[in-house]
Amino acid sequence: MKKILTASALALLIAGCAAAPTIDSVSATAPLTLSVDGQPVLPKLRPFYSGELMYVPARALLEYYPVELKWDNAHKKLSLTTNSSRSVLSPGSSAMQVQYTQTDGGYKDKLEGPVLLKEGHVYVSAGTVDLLTGAVAKLAASGDTVSITSGDVSTSVRVPKDPLAVAAGSSGKVKLYAARKQGSTYKGFILEVNGRKHSYNWGSPRLVSYPPELHYADVDDDGKPEAIVILSLGTGTGISQEEVHVVKPEVWKELAVPTAEKAASAAVFSTISLDQKDVLLQLEVAGSSPSKYTFRLPDRAGDGGLDHFGTHAGIGAVTYYKVADGKLKAETNVSIGMGESMGTLMLDYKAGNGGMVLGTIRFEPHDTTEQYVEKEQ
Structure with missing residues (x-):
C-alpha cells in the first residue's frame, strides 16, 4: 500500500462537520483515551469501536504528522494535503482517492472500514491510520488507552517519550x-x-x-x-x-571532525600501474610511523587494465566510527577497481585546531589480500 509523504506542518481544524450525515453504527464501550508516542492528546475526542474495528479521530494525524486537513462542507469530504499528494476521505465510504500534487497521476485505495462522522468530527479506522502514515494504533495493555506509535514511514512533530x-x-x-x-x-x-x-x-x-x-x-x-x-x-x-x-x-x-575518508586521503598516497600481466598497487601511509606497501595482483591486467582498476586507490567506501579506550576511532577501507577492497585504514583522532584532527593512522591488509603484498616497509 502507498503511504502519504511528508509536508509542512499545518494545524487546521475540521470545520462545519455537523452538517454532514452521521453514521450511527458505533458500539457502546467504556470511554477510551488517546495517546501519541506515549503522550496524552485530544482529551475531548475519544477513540471507539464500531463493530470489531477501532476508530480514532482524523485530527490525531496533526499530533504527529505534518499534513493539512480541510473539510469541504458542501461536498462532505475531508482532504489531507501534503507536498506530494492530496487524499480525499468521504464519511460513509470505504475508499480513499489519492491525487499526486506534482503530476496528473493518482489512484484509489480501499480502506478496511468506512470513514465515520461522529459528533461533528471525522473518524478513521486504525488500519487507515497505518495506510496514511505508517503509524500503528492499538489498544494498550491497560485496556483504556488507544496508543498511536509513529511508524517507520510516518513523521513525528513531537519528541518521543523514549530516547533512540x-x-x-x-x-x-x-x-x-x-x-x-x-x-x-x-x-x-x-x-x-x-x-x-x-x-x-x-x-x-x-x-x-x-x-x-x-x-x-x-x-x-x-x-x-x-x-x-x-x-x-x-x-x-x-x-x-x-x-x-x-x-x-x-x-x-x-x-569539527574531518571525515575518515578526508583525513585518510590526506595521509595516504597511492598509484596503480600495470607490469605486463600483473596489476601493481603502491600504497604509502604517512604519519608518525610511515609505511609502504606494494600489492602485486598476478594475471589481472587483462581484467580491463587501468580503465577498470583506475590509477589511484579509492578510500572510504566502507567507513565505521567507534569510541574505545577514551579515543574516537575510525576504520575506512582501501579499494581498487569496482569496489575490490584491499585492506583497512585504522584512524585515531586527537584534539587540535579547535576540533578533532587525525592523530595516528595505519594500514592492515585483509587476510585474503595479504598474500599479494610483494614488499612491506
Whole structure:
C-alpha cells in the first residue's frame, strides 16, 4: 500500500462537520483515551469501536504528522494535503482517492472500514491510520488507552517519550531523541545531558538494523567528557557509511571532525600501474610511523587494465566510527577497481585546531589480500 509523504506542518481544524450525515453504527464501550508516542492528546475526542474495528479521530494525524486537513462542507469530504499528494476521505465510504500534487497521476485505495462522522468530527479506522502514515494504533495493555506509535514511514512533530539511544556508563543521563521524523529519515535530533536538552539539525536514514550510537567520553583530553553521536547513512553491496558528531555539552558546541575518508586521503598516497600481466598497487601511509606497501595482483591486467582498476586507490567506501579506550576511532577501507577492497585504514583522532584532527593512522591488509603484498616497509 502507498503511504502519504511528508509536508509542512499545518494545524487546521475540521470545520462545519455537523452538517454532514452521521453514521450511527458505533458500539457502546467504556470511554477510551488517546495517546501519541506515549503522550496524552485530544482529551475531548475519544477513540471507539464500531463493530470489531477501532476508530480514532482524523485530527490525531496533526499530533504527529505534518499534513493539512480541510473539510469541504458542501461536498462532505475531508482532504489531507501534503507536498506530494492530496487524499480525499468521504464519511460513509470505504475508499480513499489519492491525487499526486506534482503530476496528473493518482489512484484509489480501499480502506478496511468506512470513514465515520461522529459528533461533528471525522473518524478513521486504525488500519487507515497505518495506510496514511505508517503509524500503528492499538489498544494498550491497560485496556483504556488507544496508543498511536509513529511508524517507520510516518513523521513525528513531537519528541518521543523514549530516547533512540542512551550512552553506556552515563547512568542514563546522556540520551539522544529524534526531534522530527520525515518519511524514512530522521530530520533533526535532541541531545540530553544531565537533564539539559539541545537540538541539532543532523539528518540520517531511519534504519532499524543500524540505530544511532551514543557515547560519553573525554575524547579531546580536556578533562570533560563529550557526547559522541554516530549515525548510519546507509549500507549496500560493498558500501557502508557513517557520520560522527562530537559535542561539548557544557556549551552545546559541536567540534569539527574531518571525515575518515578526508583525513585518510590526506595521509595516504597511492598509484596503480600495470607490469605486463600483473596489476601493481603502491600504497604509502604517512604519519608518525610511515609505511609502504606494494600489492602485486598476478594475471589481472587483462581484467580491463587501468580503465577498470583506475590509477589511484579509492578510500572510504566502507567507513565505521567507534569510541574505545577514551579515543574516537575510525576504520575506512582501501579499494581498487569496482569496489575490490584491499585492506583497512585504522584512524585515531586527537584534539587540535579547535576540533578533532587525525592523530595516528595505519594500514592492515585483509587476510585474503595479504598474500599479494610483494614488499612491506
